[in-house]
Amino acid sequence: MSTIPIFADENWKLPSRGRVGILSLIIGESAIFTIFVVAYVYYIGRSSYGPTPRILDVPYFNTVCLLSSSLTIWLAEHAIERGKIRTFGLWWAATLLLGAIFLVGTAVEWSRLIVVEGLTIRTNLFGTTFYSLVGLHATHVVVGLVGLSIVMLFTLFGRIEQRHAERIQVLGLYWHFVDAVWVVVFTVVYIVGR
Amino acid sequence: MADQTYPIPGTLDRTPSGGATVLEWLHSWVVTVDHKKLGILYILYALCFLLVAGAEAMAMRIQLAVPNNHFLSPELFNEFFTMHGTTMVFLVGMTIIFGIGNYLVPLMIGARDMAFPRLNAFSFWLSAFGGLFLYFSFIGGFGLYGMGNAPDVTWWAYAPLTAKAFTPGHNTDYWALSLIVMGFGTLGAAINILATAFSMRCRGMTLFRMPLFVWLMVVTSGLTLITITPLTAAQVMLVIDRYLGGHFFDAQAGGAPIVWMHFFWIFGHPEVYVLILPAFGIASEVIPVFSRKAIFGYPAMVAASIGIAFVSTTVWAHHMFTVGMTSVGNTFFALSTMMVGIPTGIKIFNWIATMWGGKIRFATPMLFCTAFLFQFLCAGLTGIMLAVAPWDWQLHNSYFVIAHFHYTLTGSFLFCMFAAFYYWYPKVTGSMLSEKLGKWHFWLFFIGFHLTFDTMHFVGMLGMPRSIYTYQADRGWNTLNFWISMGGMIQAIAVLIFAWNLIRSYRYGKVAGNDPWDAWTLEWSTPSPPPAYNFAEDPVVRSRRPLWDIKHPNDPDWKYER
Numbered sequence: 001m002s003t004i005p006i007f008a009d010e011n012w013k014l015p016s017r018g019r020v021g022i023l024s025l026i027i028g029e030s031a032i033f034t035i036f037v038v039a040y041v042y043y044i045g046r047s048s049y050g051p052t053p054r055i056l057d058v059p060y061f062n063t064v065c066l067l068s069s070s071l072t073i074w075l076a077e078h079a080i081e082r083g084k085i086r087t088f089g090l091w092w093a094a095t096l097l098l099g100a101i102f103l104v105g106t107a108v109e110w111s112r113l114i115v116v117e118g119l120t121i122r123t124n125l126f127g128t129t130f131y132s133l134v135g136l137h138a139t140h141v142v143v144g145l146v147g148l149s150i151v152m153l154f155t156l157f158g159r160i161e162q163r164h165a166e167r168i169q170v171l172g173l174y175w176h177f178v179d180a181v182w183v184v185v186f187t188v189v190y191i192v193g194r
Numbered sequence: 195m196a197d198q199t200y201p202i203p204g205t206l207d208r209t210p211s212g213g214a215t216v217l218e219w220l221h222s223w224v225v226t227v228d229h230k231k232l233g234i235l236y237i238l239y240a241l242c243f244l245l246v247a248g249a250e251a252m253a254m255r256i257q258l259a260v261p262n263n264h265f266l267s268p269e270l271f272n273e274f275f276t277m278h279g280t281t282m283v284f285l286v287g288m289t290i291i292f293g294i295g296n297y298l299v300p301l302m303i304g305a306r307d308m309a310f311p312r313l314n315a316f317s318f319w320l321s322a323f324g325g326l327f328l329y330f331s332f333i334g335g336f337g338l339y340g341m342g343n344a345p346d347v348t349w350w351a352y353a354p355l356t357a358k359a360f361t362p363g364h365n366t367d368y369w370a371l372s373l374i375v376m377g378f379g380t381l382g383a384a385i386n387i388l389a390t391a392f393s394m395r396c397r398g399m400t401l402f403r404m405p406l407f408v409w410l411m412v413v414t415s416g417l418t419l420i421t422i423t424p425l426t427a428a429q430v431m432l433v434i435d436r437y438l439g440g441h442f443f444d445a446q447a448g449g450a451p452i453v454w455m456h457f458f459w460i461f462g463h464p465e466v467y468v469l470i471l472p473a474f475g476i477a478s479e480v481i482p483v484f485s486r487k488a489i490f491g492y493p494a495m496v497a498a499s500i501g502i503a504f505v506s507t508t509v510w511a512h513h514m515f516t517v518g519m520t521s522v523g524n525t526f527f528a529l530s531t532m533m534v535g536i537p538t539g540i541k542i543f544n545w546i547a548t549m550w551g552g553k554i555r556f557a558t559p560m561l562f563c564t565a566f567l568f569q570f571l572c573a574g575l576t577g578i579m580l581a582v583a584p585w586d587w588q589l590h591n592s593y594f595v596i597a598h599f600h601y602t603l604t605g606s607f608l609f610c611m612f613a614a615f616y617y618w619y620p621k622v623t624g625s626m627l628s629e630k631l632g633k634w635h636f637w638l639f640f641i642g643f644h645l646t647f648d649t650m651h652f653v654g655m656l657g658m659p660r661s662i663y664t665y666q667a668d669r670g671w672n673t674l675n676f677w678i679s680m681g682g683m684i685q686a687i688a689v690l691i692f693a694w695n696l697i698r699s700y701r702y703g704k705v706a707g708n709d710p711w712d713a714w715t716l717e718w719s720t721p722s723p724p725p726a727y728n729f730a731e732d733p734v735v736r737s738r739r740p741l742w743d744i745k746h747p748n749d750p751d752w753k754y755e756r
Contacts, residue, residue, distance in 0.1 A: 017309040017393035024385040028419040035427035035457055039442065046448040122439030125448040132434055132442075 018170040026177045029140070033181050036136055037188055040129045044193045050124030053194045055117045062105035063186055066141075069098035070179040077172045083162035089155045095175070096148045099141060106138050130189065137185050140178045147171050227311035228726055229296050232318050234622065236293025239322055240286045245693070246329070247281035250274045252686055259679035261667040271663035272346035273365075277328075279349030280369065283465065284376050285325040287607065291472040292317075292383040294614055295411040297622065299387055301717035301724060302405045304396025304733040309389035313382050320379030324372045331368035345369035348661060350458055351432075353443035353451035358436050367436060370429045377426040384415035384422070391415075396716075398735035403755075405715045405738070406495055410475030413499045417468050420507065425461035428454065452517060459510035467506040470602060471499060473610035474541060477563045480613050481545050483713045484560035485552030488739060488751070491544040498544075501537035505530060515586040524583045531581035538574055542567060557711075558632035562613035565640055569605030573598060576651070591661075594654030597647050605643060612639070612692065619696070620710045624722040625703030631695040639688035645681030649674050714739035 044053070076091035110131075113119045121131040151168060154160050160168075223231060254274050257266040266274065296314065300307055308314045331343045343365045347355050356366045391404065391412045404412075432454075434440035441447035443454050482489045489495065511519060511527040519527075545567055554560065576598040580586050589595060612635070619627045653674040658665065665671055709718040716733055717724070718741055737743055737751035 012397050014393045014395060017389040020392045021310060021313075021385050021389040024388045024415075024419055025381075027416075028381050028385070028423045031420040031423035032427045035424045035460075036431075039431065039453060039457075042450070042453060043448070046450075048446070048448040121434065122441075125441045125444075128434065128440035128442055128447075128449075132431065132440070136430075 016166060016170075018167060019173070022170045022173045026173065029177065030181075033136065033184070036133045037184060040133045040188055040193065043125055043129050047125040050126065051117055051119045052126060053130070053189070055113065055119065056130075056190060056194055057109070057112075058190045058194070059105055059109060059186075062102050062109075063182065065098045065105070066102040066179055066182050069095045069102075070176055072098065073172050073175050077165070077169050080160070080162060080165045080168055085155070085160060085162075088160070089152075092148070092152055092155060096145065096152055099145050099148065099175075103138065103141055103145065106134070106141075133185060134189065137178070137181055140181065144175050144178050147174065225315075227307075227315045229300050229308045229311065229314060230622075230724060230726075230728075232314050233293045233295075233297030235318055236289050236296060236321075239325070240290035240293060241693070241696075243281050243285040243289075243325060245689070247278050247286060248686060248689060250278040250281070252682060254278065255679040255682040257663060258665075258675050260676065261665050261669075261672055263664055266663065268663045269346065272348075272661075273332075273344040275661060276345045276348050276369070280328065280345065280373075281325075282603070283349065283469070284373065285321075285328070287469045287603070288376070288380055289321055289325075290611055291411075291414065291469060292321075292380070292387070294476075294611075294618070295387055295414075295472060296383070298618065298717060299390055299408050299411055300394065301720065301728060302408050302715050303391065303394060303399050304716050304729060304735065305390060305394035306728055308386050309394055310386050314386050317379045317382030317386065320382065321376050322379075324374075324376035324379060327375065328368060328372035331365060343368060350462060351454075352458075353432075353454040354445060356432060356436070356454075357444065367433070370432050370436070374426055374429045374433070377422045377429070380418060380422050381426075384418035387411050387415040388419075396729075396733045396735060402493070402496070403735055403738050406478035406489060406492065407472070407475035407715075409496050410471045410478070410499055413503050414468050414471040414475075417464055417471070417503045417506070421461055421464040421468055424457055425465075428457035428461070431457075452514075455514055455517065456511065459513045460507075463510040463513065464503075464506045466599070466602060467502055469607050471502065473566070473607045474499065476610045476614045476617075477545060477566055479713075479715065480559045480563045480617050481548050483617075483711050484555045484557060484563075485549045486555075487548055487552040488742075489544070490547035490550075491540075492738065494540055495544055498537035498540040502534060505534050505537065509534060512581055512586070515583045516590045528581050528583050532578055535574060535578055542571060542574075557616070558627070558629060558636055559613040559617040559711075561633070561636045562609045562616065565636075566606050566609040566613070569601055569609065569643075573601035573606055576601065589654060591659055592654040593650045593658045593660060596660050597650035597654055600647050600650070605647065612636075615692075615696070617711065618717075619699070620703075620706030621717055621720075621722050621724070623700055623703070624706055625699055625701075626706050626710060627695050627699045627703060631691055631698075635688050635692045635695060638684055638691065642681045642684030642686075642688060645684065646678050647681075649678050649681065653678065709741070712745075714741045716740055719744075 072091045072094040076088050076095060079085075079087040079091060119127045119130075121127050148171070151160065151171065223235065226232060226235075253266060254271060257263050257271060296308065299305075328345075331345060343363055345351075345365045345368055347361055347366055347369070351366065351369060354360060391408055395404070431440070431442040435442050435444065441449045443449050443451050445451060478489055478495060509527060509531045511523060512531045515524055515527070549564075556564070576594070580589065580595065580598055616627050616632055619625075653671050656670060656674070658669070658671050658675075665675075706722045708721055710722075711718070716729075716735070719733065720728060733740065737755050739751050743750040743752060
């Protein structure tokens with residue numbers, strides 16, 4: 001290959017593979033969510049029997065927690081870019097906490113629905129679509145929290161440095177996606193569908 | 195860790211000499227993260243299942259060769275056509291394109307490996323175990339019919355047939371779960387190809403200098419992202435219905451079986467393009483090299499590929515004209531389906547224009563690609579016929595439809611795959627495939643293909659429906675079915691010749707050298723087979739045909755490309 005004349009192209013820069021990879025994953029995941037959202041919307045009001053979406057309480061507190069976690073993770077990304085590891089750790093812990101609160105909130109909501117209202121995934125069509133859509137999102141929150149926790153552990157053991165900023169931003173992109181999906185799920189399930 | 199005794203993946207010689215090294219050699223294949231080895235694993239895996247699914251097709255053709263036959267029981271016939279379709283699409287088609295893509299994309303863009311080598315290995319093993327899991331159904335469990343548990347609900351598995359009430363036992367579960375597993379494998383592979391093509395290109399390899407095969411793999415991978423995932427979502431819903439007592443497709447609870455149809459075909463139709471686009475990529479590499487001309491209309495080819503991908507996501511309901519959609523729906527999907535003909539027509543035009551005035555060498559790869567051009571045109575024409583909703587009302591679920599999509603998947607996809615084997619086998623193994631056996635393979639397969647699938651159009655127009663295990667003697671289908679089955683046998687013989695050629699040429703084939711076809715893309719600048727590190731020095735590229743530039747320093751391409 002050495003016979004090819006080398007030409008001056010000092011500006012040869014390519015996008016980071018981590019970003020391209022996670023953006024591709026996000027596109028794929030969006031398609032999964034689209035299918036579940038479409039199923040939910042199509043089936044609104046079609047349940048032939050059993051409880052209806054009126055039994056739902058709008059989870060304002062949960063939503064505020066999850067959406068503000070997008071802000072805290074952004075602040076964390078900002079901090080690590082500048083090498084402020086301690087600030088990063090604090091914002092990261094805040095993100096983790098907010099995500100965990102959201103998950104606990106979902107658990108409380110579900111236990112009320114199951115125990116008090118008697119709505120399970122097999123009760124009726126509404127139960128099936130509700131638990132699968134919200135559950136699919138909650139699954140993503142769990143996956144995100146696992147990722148966040150791993151980074152948190154590394155931070156506690158002092159293994160996170162400024163050079164990891166990009167990888168952390170890649171994980172941050174996933175978390176932003178989980179939050180953005182919640183906006184859609186929240187609108188469809190608790191605003192439009194109720 | 196004693197590094198000395200631990201075999202490093204990708205560094206071992208491919209031919210082991212002693213008993214101890216066989217284990218090491220095997221180990222090196224199992225733990226490998228090298229894109230070339232994983233590509234070979236994908237391809238071998240696909241070839242095995244090509245033989246299996248082909249055998250299933252042969253058994254069905256024996257059953258249908260004469261009326262009132264009792265070669266297969268109705269239950270086994272159902273299992274065979276379900277497994278034939280599922281295997282050919284997911285275990286053969288998807289794995290072979292990602293196998294070839296895995297092997298070639300890094301080489302073509304001058305990269306050391308894929309962007310995520312370990313994800314690559316993970317994707318392969320997910321797909322592999324998904325496939326084995328699917329076939330485990332033949333022996334696993336005790337089905338309702340006492341003959342294994344293989345899925346028997348057709349490869350599109352319409353609700354409500356798949357509901358627990360109508361399909362007890364675990365056969366549909368095998369189908370759904372294995373496709374979910376394979377779906378994640380495919381998703382990983384697609385992400386990897388995209389990240390590789392966007393982030394790993396060598397110096398000077400701009401997007402518009404990438405070989406068309408890489409472009410087509412990018413488009414296919416992008417399409418895979420939004421195509422495989424709806425299927426995964428729908429399968430999850432099916433599993434929820436079957437295992438957790440959900441009601442997604444349960445009409446009594448208010449669910450709608452038609453929703454499954456939509457979800458399945460939102461996956462199912464773009465899937466056909468996911469398969470055929472890499473085949474276009476192969477044709478776009480082979481035809482220029484064997485016509486001794488640069489590809490005609492490179493930017494138009496790229497634009498047409500992206501156009502096909504976009505349009506293909508809006509056509510799915512042409513599988514559902516007989517369901518009873520509104521006339522607006524029917525019109526929309528008829529028109530959008532016909533629209534696919536425009537970018538595809540551009541491609542066919544460009545391939546012919548590439549051949550036009552070229553110095554054509556009809557070696558086996560070029561034979562397959564030439565036949566592909568002709569057959570793909572026919573497949574496109576019957577596709578436009580079926581896009582006409584009233585025509586589809588008449589012929590839906592008849593053998594005419596079977597003939598149409600086998601023209602695309604056998605006559606176009608498989609022909610291009612065979613072309614790829616003859617073209618790149620020297621690069622992968624270092625030895626040429628036998629041209630003599632190759633010509634036998636081509637002509638037998640070509641004759642068998644046309645005998646089978648041309649005839650199938652007519653038996654379809656005479657009203658023979660698909661998925662029936664036998665028919666009465668007075669329907670007027672006897673002679674045609676007999677010849678369809680004969681054509682199938684000829685194709686089977688051709689495929690066996692091909693398999694023999696692959697095995698024999700590995701040992702006895704002519705030594706290929708780096709560049710047996712006098713080609714122009716980067717993979718031909720490496721030794722055959724390429725070393726683990728691919729390129730001793732990072733290549734630098736100035737045009738779409740870097741090897742042309744080396745071979746013709748006085749008349750390089752980069753003088754004209756801008």
